[in-house]
Amino acid sequence: MDKFTRLEGVAAPLMRSNVDTDVVIRIQRLVELPRDELGPYCFESIRYRPDGSENPDFIGNEAAYRGAPILLAADNFGCGSSREGAVWALMGMGVRAVIAPSYGDIFFNNCFQNGLLPVVLPLAEIERLAEETRAAPGNARVTIDLERQVVVSPRGREVRFEIEPKRRHAMLNGLDDIGVTLTHRERIAAWQAKDKTERPWVWLSGAAR
Amino acid sequence: MAGKTFFDKLWDPHVVADLGGGFALLHIDRTLLHDLSGARALEEVEEKGYHLARPDLTFATPDHAVSTRPGRTSETFAPGHKLLVPLRRRSKELGVRLFDLGQDGHGIVHIIGPELGLSLPGLTIVCGDSHTCTHGGVGALAFGVGSSELVHVLATQTLVQRKPKRMRVDFDGAPPPGVTPKDMILHLIGRIGAAGGTGYAVEYAGSAIRALPIEGRLTICNLSIEMGAKMGFVAPDDITYQYVAGRDFAPKGADLDAAMAHWRTLPGDADAVYDVEHRVDMAAVAPQITWGTSPEHVIGVDRPVPDPAAAPDDGRRAAWAAALAYQGLEPGKPIEGTKVDWVFIGSCTNSRISDLRAAAQIARGRRTAAHVTAWVVPGSERVKKQAEAEGLDRVFRDAGFDWREPGCSMCVASNGEIVPPLQRSVSTSNRNFVARQGPRARTHLASPAMAAAAAIKGAIADVRKM
Ligand code: SF4
Numbered sequence: 001m002d003k004f005t006r007l008e009g010v011a012a013p014l015m016r017s018n019v020d021t022d023v024v025i026r027i028q029r030l031v032e033l034p035r036d037e038l039g040p041y042c043f044e045s046i047r048y049r050p051d052g053s054e055n056p057d058f059i060g061n062e063a064a065y066r067g068a069p070i071l072l073a074a075d076n077f078g079c080g081s082s083r084e085g086a087v088w089a090l091m092g093m094g095v096r097a098v099i100a101p102s103y104g105d106i107f108f109n110n111c112f113q114n115g116l117l118p119v120v121l122p123l124a125e126i127e128r129l130a131e132e133t134r135a136a137p138g139n140a141r142v143t144i145d146l147e148r149q150v151v152v153s154p155r156g157r158e159v160r161f162e163i164e165p166k167r168r169h170a171m172l173n174g175l176d177d178i179g180v181t182l183t184h185r186e187r188i189a190a191w192q193a194k195d196k197t198e199r200p201w202v203w204l205s206g207a208a209r
Numbered sequence: 210m211a212g213k214t215f216f217d218k219l220w221d222p223h224v225v226a227d228l229g230g231g232f233a234l235l236h237i238d239r240t241l242l243h244d245l246s247g248a249r250a251l252e253e254v255e256e257k258g259y260h261l262a263r264p265d266l267t268f269a270t271p272d273h274a275v276s277t278r279p280g281r282t283s284e285t286f287a288p289g290h291k292l293l294v295p296l297r298r299r300s301k302e303l304g305v306r307l308f309d310l311g312q313d314g315h316g317i318v319h320i321i322g323p324e325l326g327l328s329l330p331g332l333t334i335v336c337g338d339s340h341t342c343t344h345g346g347v348g349a350l351a352f353g354v355g356s357s358e359l360v361h362v363l364a365t366q367t368l369v370q371r372k373p374k375r376m377r378v379d380f381d382g383a384p385p386p387g388v389t390p391k392d393m394i395l396h397l398i399g400r401i402g403a404a405g406g407t408g409y410a411v412e413y414a415g416s417a418i419r420a421l422p423i424e425g426r427l428t429i430c431n432l433s434i435e436m437g438a439k440m441g442f443v444a445p446d447d448i449t450y451q452y453v454a455g456r457d458f459a460p461k462g463a464d465l466d467a468a469m470a471h472w473r474t475l476p477g478d479a480d481a482v483y484d485v486e487h488r489v490d491m492a493a494v495a496p497q498i499t500w501g502t503s504p505e506h507v508i509g510v511d512r513p514v515p516d517p518a519a520a521p522d523d524g525r526r527a528a529w530a531a532a533l534a535y536q537g538l539e540p541g542k543p544i545e546g547t548k549v550d551w552v553f554i555g556s557c558t559n560s561r562i563s564d565l566r567a568a569a570q571i572a573r574g575r576r577t578a579a580h581v582t583a584w585v586v587p588g589s590e591r592v593k594k595q596a597e598a599e600g601l602d603r604v605f606r607d608a609g610f611d612w613r614e615p616g617c618s619m620c621v622a623s624n625g626e627i628v629p630p631l632q633r634s635v636s637t638s639n640r641n642f643v644a645r646q647g648p649r650a651r652t653h654l655a656s657p658a659m660a661a662a663a664a665i666k667g668a669i670a671d672v673r674k675m
Contacts, residue, residue: 016531017524018403018503022642027623030245031274031288045644050630074524076404079437080642082339084355102407105373105439106339106353113357123524164371166230177357178259181365184226184234188367191225191236201460201468202238202332204265 002115003174004146007096011070011142012059013130019073020080021107025089027081038085039092060093064138067093072130073100074123078107087114097144099126099151112167115174119144119151119161129153146172212478214375215444216410219350219475223333231371237266237362239327241336242305243318244271245623248295250337250359251303259364264304266366268327269296271310272317274624277555277586277613283310286625314457316589316615319343319557322351323427324589326456330445330472335362339434340557340639345442346427348449348475350410352439373408373439374484379415382491387673389567390425391559391637391656393417394432395497397489399507406438409485412477413443417491423452424563431558432639435504444476496672499641499654500544501532506641508544510659510671516540535643536651537631545669547653551634552583552664553646554610554657556620559637560588564657565596568637569604571661571675577609578667584611586618610664622647635663 029041047058054061060068071077071090077100078086087110090098097117111118121129132154133140140154146168151159170177196203213221226234240263242250247269254261261267274289275281284290293310300307308314314325318336322328322344330348335341337359344351354368362368380393398405411433418426426443433441443449450469453459460468495509506529508515517529517540533540538547554560554568565587577583585605587593593615596602602612618626620638627647628634634652637660641652653669662670 015524015527017522017528018505020503020640020642022640022645026644026648027245027273027621031292031623045648050649074527076407076437079403079407080339080434080640082337082353082355084357087355102404104437105407106355106434109358110355113355127523164230164232166228166232176257177369178257178361178364181234181361181367181369182259184367187226188234188236188365192366195236199331199468199471201329201464204458 001113001174001176004096004115004117004171006143006145006147007069008141008143009069010065010138010140011072011099011129011133012065012068013072013133014059015072015074015130017074018076018079021078021083021086021104022080024078024086025083027083030083030085035085035088036092038089042089042093069094069096070142070144071095071098072126073098075101077103079104082106084110084113087111087116091116099129101126112171113177115171117144117146117171121151121159121161125159211482212480214477214481214483215412215442215475216375218477219331220372225367228369232369233372234367235333235370236367237335238332239334240267240362241318241322241334241341242267242269243273243336243338244275244289244292244296245273246337246356246359248292248299250356250363251299252295253360254363257360261303261363262366267305267363269300269305270308270315270318270321271296273617273621275310275616276624277616277618277626279613281614289624311590313590316592317557317560317617319431320560320588320592323347323423324456324591326453326459329453329459330449331475335359335368340431342433342439342441343427343431343557345430345433345440346423347453348442348445348472350440350442353434373410376406376409376411376438376485377483378411378413378487378489380413380417380489380491381415382417384417384491385494387496387658388491388494389656389658390421390428392494392497393489394429395499395504395507395654396494397487398432398436398504399497401436401487403435403503403505404437406433406436409438411438411441413441418443419446422563423448424561427561428558432504435639445472446476496659497655498544498659498669500536500538501529502535502641502643503528503532504639504641504654506532510545510669512544514538514540514542514544545671547669548633549581549635549663549668550632551628552581552660553586553619553634553636553638554584554660555586555588555618556638557588558639559657560586560592562592562595564637565592565601568657568661569601571658571665571672572608572610573604575608575665577664581664581667583609583664584613584619586613587615589615619646621645628652635660635669
């Protein structure tokens with residue numbers, strides 16, 4: 001997994017609630033393409049017009065926000081499907097962090113598996129970030145400092161954000177979850193041995209295999 | 210000290226290690242794979258230098274990327290075939306039971322889990338699919354995960370998770386005419402929103418839930434994720450035990466007796482405390498239909514299309530306006546009577562035998578409107594066989610519906626089966642997201658009976674008037 005420590009860049013305000021992972025990446029692309037080729041199809045349903053040309057109404061198509069590494073969003077960003085391809089597509093489009101008041105639970109976990117940082121801030125704070133950004137489109141830069149747990153607004157305001165220490169540590173160090181879990185190998189085996197005596201039916205003995 | 214909820218009684222014993230900060234290493238009792246991500250996940254386990262921990266607790270089925278055309282083979286939809294070939298190979302090599310196309314037991318992953326008794330009360334179940342919450346209908350703790358988490362489970366049979374908060378939703382009273390489990394859950398989502406359950410594990414309770422057969426409970430749990438809740442469940446009761454007993458992978462004989470004794474200890478204590486509680490009075494629930502592009506965009510079928518000017522906040526105002534533009538609807542107009550081009554009866558929400566019976570009851574002796582294309586896609590081989598034994602396929606065919614093979618089909622449009630651009634569909638599935646059923650397709654979610662009524666009328670219709 002990629003490490004995440006500090007990120008500075010333009011933040012694109014996609015201030016809409018309930019942006020679902022189907023909109024982030026259509027399932028058809030996940031059937032057809034490997035994960036590192038999804039970037040051009042990120043948000044395709046709202047990014048392009050039916051004839052394939054760019055939709056000028058999509059924020060990411062405005063010159064100021066093209067390739068912005070940060071997305072600002074309203075509540076419940078990444079709701080819906082569990083597809084991790086949504087994270088891969090965002091990263092393929094250059095996004096490394098999202099700032100939203102809340103996220104779909106599965107998407108939120110998927111972000112941490114890939115080094116894309118989902119920052120949680122109150123909606124009012126995100127709206128202020130969006131305002132400051134719109135006041136100087138293209139020049140306004142937002143900084144996300146994971147070590148200090150602050151977002152620095154274009155005008156230099158520092159806003160603290162919360163993140164679970166365990167997740168912060170894993171992001172800062174780019175840790176591999178599976179390796180960490182397997183340090184508990186013996187406890188897993190002991191749990192399973194005990195469970196086999198307590199709930200033998202779970203282990204499908206004598207079942208129709 | 211307050212008593213424990215059903216959720217605590219399931220979660221706590223599955224904790225292999227407390228990782229601190231609210232995180233637990235949770236044991237996973239069943240892993241379900243599907244064609245879209247299954248083969249890739251199995252390969253990734255090995256690429257990372259690990260191996261599949263428990264092939265005996267891992268099961269696979271191709272559903273997302275298969276054609277449902279009558280007479281289909283895995284090659285009918287070529288991109289899906291490319292995903293299925295390695296899934297077949299890896300399953301065989303690793304000893305994972307695959308329920309392949311055309312075999313007994315095959316179907317949509319969330320249909321066959323309960324149907325085969327793979328999903329049992331008290332189990333933890335994961336699948337790389339957000340509607341894994343469906344299996345909560347039999348009293349399991351089941352939730353969807355992304356590909357990386359899936360690989361983690363395959364390699365370790367555990368998962369690192371944060372314990373969610375507890376929500377309880379009571380549905381009380383008798384369902385009014387035309388109101389089905391789908392309407393109950395859509396009504397709830399309309400009330401608390403698509404993020405109303407985010408961060409919670411939701412227990413459905415109350416007299417209306419207790420009265421529901423398992424299939425109805427599965428439908429309700431299926432849409433938990435549409436209000437943001439990764440897991441939703443109904444504590445097991447006698448209806449659950451009767452449903453489970455005798456299924457292929459359910460315990461038998463003395464094992465069943467021991468399991469039953471354990472299952473009876475699982476329901477929450479009378480003094481258990483929840484972080485939040487909601488109550489739905491069944492008398493207030495009408496047959497539902499969605500109007501927008503989020504499942505929270507839902508109204509009673511006798512209501513007008515909402516006006517973005519009346520939205521509760523800016524984020525929603527923008528979302529409502531965008532949704533109306535996408536759906537081609539005008540605020541203030543009645544939604545009933547809106548012309549419909551496609552009807553899809555299927556998906557892990559509503560493709561069980563009881564769903565098909567409900568739809569057939571409306572279709573029987575009637576004809577679909579001439580301009581409507583209507584599909585019925587049974588959820589599994591067994592549902593299909595049962596429906597055919599009851600003559601439901603004839604009822605549908607005689608009425609002008611297509612009778613198809615099991616799979617996800619138009620719920621997800623990853624199999625070449627799509628609603629064409631700008632066409633309007635009434636669908637029994639669970640997502641009306643932008644482009645979910647195909648680029649620029651317009652989706653309205655509803656119950657099987659409402660979908661059948663729309664097919665007959667050629668427009669969004671109130672099932673109570675049929
Ligand atoms: S039927 Fe639809 S929601 Fe259910 S598993 Fe298939 S694609 Fe997902």
